[in-house]
Amino acid sequence: MYINEWPPYSPADINKKENVLLAAKLMANAALTTPLMGGVDQIEVVLVWGEEDQERIARKMEELAKVNKSRRWQEMFKTEAVMVRESDAILLIGNYRAADTPLDVGCGLCSGKDNCDFVYSRRKTVAGVIDHTELETDMLINGPLCMCRVSDMGEAIGSALAVANRLLVDARPFMSVGLAALKLGYFKRSQIAVGVCVAARQKNPFVDVLPYYHLFCLDRVVDNLRKIYAILRQVYWYDYRKGLEKKLMEEDEEEGGEE
Amino acid sequence: MPVYKDEDIDTTEELVRIAKLCALAAKRAPKVADTEIKTSIIAGDDLKPVLELLEILGEGSAFIRGDAAVMRKLMESGRPPVVLLVGVDASESVGWNCGACGFATCGEFNKFCRENKSLGYFAMGPSCAWRIVDHGLALSYAAATCAMHNVENRVQTSVGASAFLLGFVENCTFAVAITIGPAGAKYYYDRTLTRDIYTEEEILDMLMRNFPTSFDDFAGSGWPRIKHIPTWMGDPKFSLITKVPEVEEKIKEVRQKATQYVIEYFSKKYQQE
Numbered sequence A: 001m002y003i004n005e006w007p008p009y010s011p012a013d014i015n016k017k018e019n020v021l022l023a024a025k026l027m028a029n030a031a032l033t034t035p036l037m038g039g040v041d042q043i044e045v046v047l048v049w050g051e052e053d054q055e056r057i058a059r060k061m062e063e064l065a066k067v068n069k070s071r072r073w074q075e076m077f078k079t080e081a082v083m084v085r086e087s088d089a090i091l092l093i094g095n096y097r098a099a100d101t102p103l104d105v106g107c108g109l110c111s112g113k114d115n116c117d118f119v120y121s122r123r124k125t126v127a128g129v130i131d132h133t134e135l136e137t138d139m140l141i142n143g144p145l146c147m148c149r150v151s152d153m154g155e156a157i158g159s160a161l162a163v164a165n166r167l168l169v170d171a172r173p174f175m176s177v178g179l180a181a182l183k184l185g186y187f188k189r190s191q192i193a194v195g196v197c198v199a200a201r202q203k204n205p206f207v208d209v210l211p212y213y214h215l216f217c218l219d220r221v222v223d224n225l226r227k228i229y230a231i232l233r234q235v236y237w238y239d240y241r242k243g244l245e246k247k248l249m250e251e252d253e254e255e256g257g258e259e
Numbered sequence B: 001m002p003v004y005k006d007e008d009i010d011t012t013e014e015l016v017r018i019a020k021l022c023a024l025a026a027k028r029a030p031k032v033a034d035t036e037i038k039t040s041i042i043a044g045d046d047l048k049p050v051l052e053l054l055e056i057l058g059e060g061s062a063f064i065r066g067d068a069a070v071m072r073k074l075m076e077s078g079r080p081p082v083v084l085l086v087g088v089d090a091s092e093s094v095g096w097n098c099g100a101c102g103f104a105t106c107g108e109f110n111k112f113c114r115e116n117k118s119l120g121y122f123a124m125g126p127s128c129a130w131r132i133v134d135h136g137l138a139l140s141y142a143a144a145t146c147a148m149h150n151v152e153n154r155v156q157t158s159v160g161a162s163a164f165l166l167g168f169v170e171n172c173t174f175a176v177a178i179t180i181g182p183a184g185a186k187y188y189y190d191r192t193l194t195r196d197i198y199t200e201e202e203i204l205d206m207l208m209r210n211f212p213t214s215f216d217d218f219a220g221s222g223w224p225r226i227k228h229i230p231t232w233m234g235d236p237k238f239s240l241i242t243k244v245p246e247v248e249e250k251i252k253e254v255r256q257k258a259t260q261y262v263i264e265y266f267s268k269k270y271q272q273e
Helices: A011-033 A051-067 A071-086 A147-166 A175-184 A218-232 A246-255 B012-028 B044-058 B062-076 B106-116 B129-148 B157-165 B200-210 B245-272
Strands: A043-048 A089-095 A170-174 A192-199 B037-042 B082-088 B153-156 B174-180
Touching: A011 A043, A011 A089, A011 A147, A011 A192, A043 A051, A043 A147, A051 A071, A051 A089, A051 A175, A071 A170, A071 A175, A071 A192, A071 A218, A089 A147, A089 A175, A147 A170, A147 A192, A147 B129, A170 A175, A175 A192, B012 B037, B012 B082, B012 B129, B012 B174, B037 B044, B037 B129, B044 B062, B044 B157, B044 B245, B062 B157, B082 B129, B082 B157, B129 B153, B129 B174, B153 B157, B157 B174
Parallel strands: none
Antiparallel strands: A043 A089, A089 A192, A170 A192, B037 B082, B082 B174, B153 B174
């Protein structure tokens, strides 16, 4: 089996991607076996890979970049969209209890009170039970959420990352990826999620990026090179059999190469 | 060459060494929102107030009662665990206006936070969801480091709550603990030390209250009988939705007692200083 990361999506790159997929699957297991408050099931995982799906998520992120006027937000979403395209697999980790089935211990995290009124009073309920079919929102995330559940989601992500760390694949968690996946409907139930990009490249694609990365990522630079190259080869038109410069032709004559 | 015996391998010093590695992992974990994680390691005599408060909280919760019983028995056996506390200040918003906290903008959250920042049962709120995500993530990274060293450990919200209420991490709104060690197994999962603290009657009672449908008879009457003994038909019991003042009272009493303990702990501490 020949493995090489270049060119992208060549058989050699796909061989590598399949390896990363194995790592991502093990990360999914770790997300599920993570220590959760009371051991209550609440984590769902979606494993996304392949050019088509990654492109769909990346484009959604570029769309979400525009919902906020802040430059920081826009740069973040556009840069992270590139990272999605450069990933080998994406692990989407969501919590399906945060919005409709809180932990119910009155811990204080959501509002600072020793009860769960803050969340319950902002949702539609039937006799105190939150109606999970009435969770529409115009917001990016459907709040308010049970912060204990959110905390558990964080732990699930940490477990997945710890496995990636041990398997020596690069992984980084992104709010933007989770948001795009939520809006695209990748999750059956979750109202909050984080996307963990996973990649095995000779340079970690998630760190050390250039400013305006969406314009100067390798993909765009190569694309521009291809564009320029086609033009440049036509600037100095010449017959390659006749040689480029007089001097070279003279050298050849001295050596008696060309009779 | 010295000889190291069994009693030398899980010394506080050694467990603290592992706790420090876990703390380093928590701080180093990749974060969603680059949140600062604060840690604190509690060992030796400093664990005593944490355990005492845990026991008070345990009076109102069967769940916490087990956690406290294990720690009490380990302390008394002279081989105490070490507690790594992982904390975060979740009251600082990230500035993403995502809505997860229930407010339309971070500005509204900040305003609500300024006016309402306070202590609930065992954590301060309100919280920014992304700070909480990062905290959980860092916590798991620390726990994974502990697992890599194959040391008995458990992530415990209850111990974290007790240590947090006693101020073992500064400038935090939420903290969770990882209890580490001692040598051996089945301290925190498949617990062998809690065997005598719950009676069988208590456990069966708990099961009937929580899974009443598992004990229901043919429910056609609308008032299903609860199968509590083999001859339940002749001596039926029923489940009823009702107020139970003594339980309500107990919860209030435990919280008051816990508050009292925290106040006394701090006044003693400041007097010493």
